[in-house]
Amino acid sequence: MARRSASIGLLVALFALPLYPKIALVGVSGTYIPLRLDDLIVACAAAVWIVALAVSRRLPAAPRELTAAVTLWLGVTLIALVVGAFVLDSVGIVEGAAFWAKPIEYVLLGLMAYDLVRNGWLPIRFILATVLASAAIVTGYGVAEHFGLVPHLPGQIPPPGGTTSTLGDLHELASYLGLIIVLAVCLFHDAASRPARLALVVLVGAAILVQFSTGARSEYIALVVVLFGLVLWRPARAPAALAVTAMALLFASPLVGNLLPAPAPIVQPGPVPSPATAAAPPANNVAAPPGNNVTDRFMNASLVDSLTDRFAHKWPALIQETMRSPIIGLGPSAATEAADGYYLRVFVESGIVGVIAFVGLVLTIVGSSVRAARRAKGLAQSLAVAAIAATVFVALVSVLIDTWVASRVMELFWPLLGTSLGAVALALQEEPSAASSTIAGRQAVSATSSA
Secondary structure (H helix, E strand, O other), rough: HHHHHHHHHHHHHHHHHOOOOOOOOOOOOOOOEEEHHHHHHHHHHHHHHHHHHHHHOOOOOOOOHHHHHHHHHHHHHHHHHHHHHHHHHHHHOHHHHHHHHHHHHHHHHHHHHHHHOOOOOHHHHHOOOOOHHHHHHHHHHHHHHOOOOOOOOOOOOOOOOOOOOOOHHHHHHHHEEEHHHHHHHHHHHHEEEEEEEEHHHHHHHHHHHHHHHHOOOHHHHHHHHHHHHHOOOOOOOOOHHHHHHHHHHHHHHHHHHOOOOOOOOOOOOOOOOEEEEHOOOOOHHHOOOOOOOOOHHHHOHHHHHHHHHHHHHHHHHHHHHHOOOOOOOOOOOOOOOOOOOHHHHHHHHHHHHHHHHHHHHHHOOOOOOOOHHOOOOHHHHHHHHHHHHHHHHHHHHHHOOHHHHHHHHHHHHHHHHHHHHHHHHHHHHHHHHHHHHHHHHHHHHHHHOOO
């Protein structure tokens, strides 16, 4: 009963987390990381899992190298929090602690997935089915939203023509769909039937359409690079065919975006403007852009404006402020709500030591996944390849976007990583047992023949 409850708790969390807008339960004054519904969902799932461990009287299984790298990273950021809050007075203790603790939730989801899979409590395909089913709902709502068939969810105000689906944020939706596309491509070869393969192809195509309609440039480019890498790197059963198809869709969608007019956005009910407001011309006499897809955002001036804002204004100001404490940084939350680049955020919040610790964490994730891909076979190997591709994707996007702290992305990335490493560990554990059984069987046959 405890095992089943722990498994159900994780599955509910993985299914529910992407399906609602960010709902704040208790706001933390002065910070942009409030206590939200996703915190409560993760806490409930973790509590059920901890109770299951206590009933079973065992400690959780965890990958050693990755656990050490995560612990080092969290330790460095904790020191940065103490220095920033009590020495430099650069962050508030409540705000900094809230921001520091957020990654623990993501890592906890990954640890739960690893432990449940590694010990055979939860079949791998259950996790994959749950994640893909949730992604299908997110993608389906995004497609319907793109074509004006359903309204934007309450509280979400995307740019004209933009799509946010259930996640409520353009960049989080684009990164989430990037991970789903990578996962579907890597699982294609392991699909048990033609209908399952067809479903994966449809999911990939629909996810690319929604990602294109978000207008997120960094995620689009990163996905092209990762898919191209999957085509070139061919371990055992490579997902080359579907990866090539997905790349063709990525390159074709900008052409389609130029040929097809953007659907008319649904007008949300709101206050009736006064005659003066209604008659007022747009600011600077510039009309609102007709759309917000990738083609529009590459062709208009927003790309130059975005890069100029980072390199000429925001990043130099953050770097200059960090010179007060370049070794250990200013503490979590010191980089404001959007630093527009996670690696700069790491430097601002935890300094040079934090950059080294975080790069070490990323390299550990990649190294562990590469070794797993080389040692495993079948589904476990495909998942390890997906973990590598997902890590590279997030790492590329994070050059200009704060993806490593994006809740909807990390709530998928870490469980995917934990599932892949747990699947490989379970497969390697079962191989010696199977080999021992085979040897014992042969010895018994030989003894019978001799008698």
